[in-house]
Amino acid sequence: MHLAHYLGLLHRAQVNLADALRQVGASHRDEPDVFHLCHQQAERCDEYAELLQPFAARYAEEAPAEPDRLHSNLFGGARTGGIGLLRDLQDLYLMAAECDICWTVVGQAAYGARDRDLLAVVQRCEGGTAMQLKWLRSRMKQAAPQALVVAD
Amino acid sequence: MVDRIADPWGPRTPYGSGQEWPVRVDTFLDGDLNAEDVDRWVQSASILHSNGDALDIAVRDGRIVGVRGRAVDRVNRGRVDPKDLYGWQANNSPDRLTRPLVREGGRLVETDWDTAMGRIVARSKELLEGPGGWGHFGFYTSGQLFLEEYYTLGVIGKAGLGTPHMDGNTRLCTATAAAALKATFGADGQPGSYADVDHCDAIAIWGHNVAETQTVLWMRMLDRRRGPNPPALLAVDPRSTAVTREADLHLPIRNGTNMALLNGLLREVIQHGWYDEAYVDAHTLGFDELCRTVDGYPPELVADICDIPAADVRRAAELLGGSQRLLSTVLQGFYQSNQATAASCQVNNLHLIRGMIGRPGAGIYQMNGQPTAQNTRETGADGDLPGLRNWDNPEHIAELARLWNVEPEVIPHWAPPTHAMQIFRYAEQGSVKLLWISATNPAVSLPDLSRIRRILRQPELFVVVQDLFLTETAELADVVLPAATWGEKTGTFTNVDRTVHLSEKAVDPPGEARADLDIFLDYARRMDFRDLDGRPLVKWTTPEEAFEAWQECSRGRPCDYTGLTYDRLRGGSGIQWPCNDANPDGTERLYADAVFPTDPAVCETYGQDLDTGAEFLADEYRAKQPGGRAFLHAVEYRPSPEVPDEEHPMLLTTGRTVYQFHTRTKTGRAPQLNSAAPDVWVELNPADAGRLGIAEGDLVGIASPRGAVQARARLSGIRPGVVFLPFHYGWFDQDPADRTPRAANELTITAWDPVSKQPLFKVAAVAVTRLADGGGVPAPAPTVGGSAPAVAGVPATVGGPAAEANSRAGGE
Structure with a gap:
């Protein structure tokens, strides 16, 4: 059963997103909403990673070796400035999108494995990830015209 | 005669449930003048708070010499707030601005209008050249201009320049009221009526020091409390105020925990079955999720988070749940606190699940702080579109484009209009290059003042300030435009309960000062804004024509003004919108039919996630099939972004006194008001004061990670661990050589509610x-209201003979 690999992928994606949210928040401290919401959402990611941990450990016991090129590398550090903010939010968006699709995949697998507990975790968390995407999209829509057309 | 400084609320006129509030006419005239000495009485309404009290301005020899309440008006039945009784004297102040000023070699020098406007227009035209020119313009206006002025400004900004960067200081005072109303009901608009005080059997006051911010509304509540069948009273406030001392139950919760309290109260109401199942089923969405969320907040947990006894949570729920006609009012204790919109929505939830809306006595006031804030919101001079339209609804944009005869693409609608803090951020980053500030004083009123001053001083930022006086903000401007004020110009404005009043010109403005409307019209003319047919974009030249243009804009929208005229507003009472063919005499209460403006074609917003502010899209909104039902929003409690730590162990809250308004631009120039509250103070609980070795009157330093201020200590009934500073005190009346920092906003955090x-x-x-001994001299804090001393021996605040006003029950 390969479910453990996708659980590991999702778990690491949540951990990476939490880390990236904190870096972006710190780098854009002068955008107070970004700073505060990045930290708030990083805590949400921490919580999701923690919820996934026992399932990842349990399924790892019956998993074959991890396949090649399983994990993605979507973040190379935070930037500064107006366009830097836009670009950083875009990184976060792509990382949240990876989490989002992983929840779908893991949820499907949970049905297959008839694992009600895992399904409950997926159902509890996937909405929160979707909201992160929505927030990032809203914030980028607001920032884009000023950063791309107006700013010198 | 009544000293309305010593007694801001005046004599009681008790009345019972369902009776009409008795008339009491308050008058104050200059010096020894009597009513016979007055040449003319000119109709107006209050401009120093949001209550909308109707009054007449007394004129003698071309000068304002006093005011008298209008007995005929539904809002105040003749009563006048002390700020209005005395505040008009600021109009006659010798330091009014009478000529435009421009910056020359680092100094502001007098000039003529042509030169001043010429500079603004030259800079504007330069900035408009090239792609994205619109984005260099920011407008920061007020809650104190008139409807006609806001609408004109809105059209100039949104259809002339095409900038989304327009907001008002309403962002600091009523943005959450609007957001909570939109989130729950689909559109802005106060459900309740002030007449609900006459009918209610319980009043819940949520973070609202109504006794000091809307004294006439408090008089009405007190008169009910002194009459037969008085309403029960619940107050939520970390301070001890005149309201909490009157209340049957006071919950002095820890700042920032409103959300936990409301979730706990809703849980009790639901678990005891004190909700209206039929109303919930027929008229709301989201009840099951609300039940799931609030279920996690049992009284013991709420008691722990909010630091109040669990028994009081239960008692409060019983008071709310047992009421048959519940009236709620909400203000800054919710709006300027943690989870502002989410917590305010829970008050809406309470009323919805109990079916306590749209009938006499069952009402909600999501209050405004300022006299004309409602108009800033309605007309699109702030972060909204005119006529409570939805920026994300292409049909609404098309309506505006047809009305103004411009291309829809000109009207900024690709994202929500930019909020004030973001406008200042763009100015800080240099992409907003012209900032036009009208009738507000951000150098004292915005958070983290050292940052705001730095932004306003940036040489690349062209700052225009339009005001009555050389305010702390005007001192930093490149061009200062002298404006006329209340009593010197004509226009309308709308109060919290949607009552529209006409305020007529009584006297001429001083010197070359001009009405704000005339200044905006002059700018539009000089900029030569045109519509698609090459005609002037702004087609009106008088206040009444501007009002008529606005009426067309409001047609068919929730705030429909089409049934009003200046003539109808003359002589009698103010009239509540919507006022149209279907409601020719106005509308006392919204939602009497339980049909809410949540239809996708009507609603002002497609909704937001209350935790993050994420915007929902049109399709997502339609999928909810609201069909005229209201939304019950469920949100978990989250701690504030800033909580006390070892280095900063106490919580600061800021607010007002009854005697001052905002940054004292007017009230600081009215002798009776200013001497009642002449300087800043800090309120401390005696237990904290004892621990820190602070006595009444000692000089105290208050420091946050942003800055520090000094104030003398008032030992008061505030909850332990919390200190209070009034935010009124800037430095315009301090000797420049001897300015000690005293503005509360030197300390406040730059953070905002996500919605x-x-x-x-x-x-x-x-x-x-503790910085220095006070030598036994008490703090310069009033002994009335929230700053009442906890220790004996402080002389009472009085106004003396100069403050004696007439107050006559029954009328003249």
Whole structure:
């Protein structure tokens, strides 16, 4: 059963997103909403990673070796400035999108494995990830015209 | 005669449930003048708070010499707030601006209008050249201009320049009211009527020091409390105020925990079955999720988070749940605090699940702080579109484009209009290059003042300030435009309960000062804004024509003004919108039919996630099939972004006194008001004061990570661990050589609610230290209201003979 690999992928994606949210928040401290919401959402990611941990450990016991090129590398550090903010939010968006699709995949697998507990975790968390995407999209829509057309 | 400084609320006129509130006419005239000495009485309404009290301005020899309440008006039945009784004297102040000023070699020098406007127009035209020119313009206006002025400004900004960067200081005071109303009901608009005080059997006051911010509304509540069948009274406030001392139950919760309290109260109401199942089923969405969320907040947990006894949570729920006609009012204790919109929505939830809306006595006031804030919101001079339209609805944009005869693409609608804090951020980054500030004083009123001053001083930022006086903000401007004020110009404005009043010109403005409307019209003319047919974009030249243009804009929208005229507003009472063919005499209460403006074609917003502010899209909204039902929003409690730590162990909250308004631009120039509250103070609980070795009157330093201020200590009934600073005190009347920092906003955090974008003024962590002995002299704090002393021996605040006013029950 390969479910453990996708659980590991999702778990690491949540951990990476939490880390990236904190870096972006710190780098854009002068955008107070970004700073505060990045930290708030990083805590949400921490919580999701923690919820996934026992399932990842349990399924790892019956998993074959991890396949090649399983994990993605979507973040190379935070930037500064107006366009830097836009670009950083875009990184976060792509990382949240990876989490989002992983929840779908893991949820499907949970049905297959008839694992009600895992399904409950997926159902509890996937909405929160979707909201992160929505927030990032809203914030980028607001920032884009000023950063791309107006700013010198 | 009544000293309305010593007794801001005046004599009681008790009345019972369902009776009409008795008339009491308050009058104050200059010096020894009597009514016979007055040449003319000119109709107006209050401009120093949001209550909308109707009054007449007394004129003698071309000068304002006093005011008298209008007995005929539904809002105040003749009563006048002390700020209005005395505040008009600021109009006659010798330091009014009478000529435009421009910056020359680092100094502001007098000039003529042509030169001043010429500079603004030259800079504007330069900035408009090239792609994205619109984005260099920011407008920061007020809650104190008139409807006609806001609408004109809105059209100039949104259809002339095409900038989304327009907001008002309403962002600091009522943005959450608007956001909570939109989130729950689909559109802005106060459900209740002030007449609900006459009918209610319980009043719940949520973070609202109504006794000091809307004294006439408080008089009405007190008169009910002194009459037969008085309403029960619940107050939520970390301070001891005249309201909490009158209340049957006071919950002095820890700042920033409103959300936990409301979730706990809703849980009790639901678990005891004190909700209206039929109403919930027929008229709301989201009840099951609300039940799931609030289920996690049992009284013991709420008691722990809010630091109040669990038994009081249960008692409060019983008071709310047992009421048959419940009236709620909400203000800054919620709006400027943690989870502002989410917590305010829970008050709406309480009323919806109990079916306590749209009938006499069952009402909600999501209050405004300022006299004309409702108009800033309606007309699109702030972060909204005119006529409560939805920026994300292409049909609404098309309506505006047809009305103004411009291309829809000109009207900024690709994202929500930019909120004030973001406008200042763009100015800080240099992409907003012209900032036009009208009738507000951000150098004292915005959070983290050292940053705001730095932004306003940036040489690349062209700052225009339009005001009555050389305010702290005007001192930093490149061009200062002298404006006329209340009593010197004509226009309309709308109060909290949707009552529209006409305020007529009584006297000429001083010197070359001009009405704000005329200034905006002059700018539009000089900029030569045109519509698609090459005609002037702004087609009106008088206030009444501007009002008529606005009426067309409001047609068919929730705030429909089409049934009103200046003539109808003359002589009698103010009239509540919507006023149209279907409701020719106006509308006392919204939602009497339980049909809410949530239809996708009507609603002002497609909704937001209350935790993050994420915007929902049109399709997502339609999928909810609201069909005229209201939304019950469920949200978990989250701690504030800033909580006390070792270095900053106390919580700061800021607010007002009854005697001052905002940054004292007017009230600081009215002798009776100013001497009642002449200087800043800090309120401390005696237990904290004892621990820190602070006595009444000692000089105290209050420091946050942003800055520090000094104030003398008032030992008061505020909850332990919390200190209070009034935010009124800037430095315009301090000797420049001897300016000690005293503005509360030196300390406040730059953070805002994710939905309403209202700054968090109620939750800064601070350190408090004793700086010097007060020598036994008490703090310069009033003994009335929230700053009442906890220790004996402080002389009472009085106004003396100069403050004696007439107050006559029954009328003249």
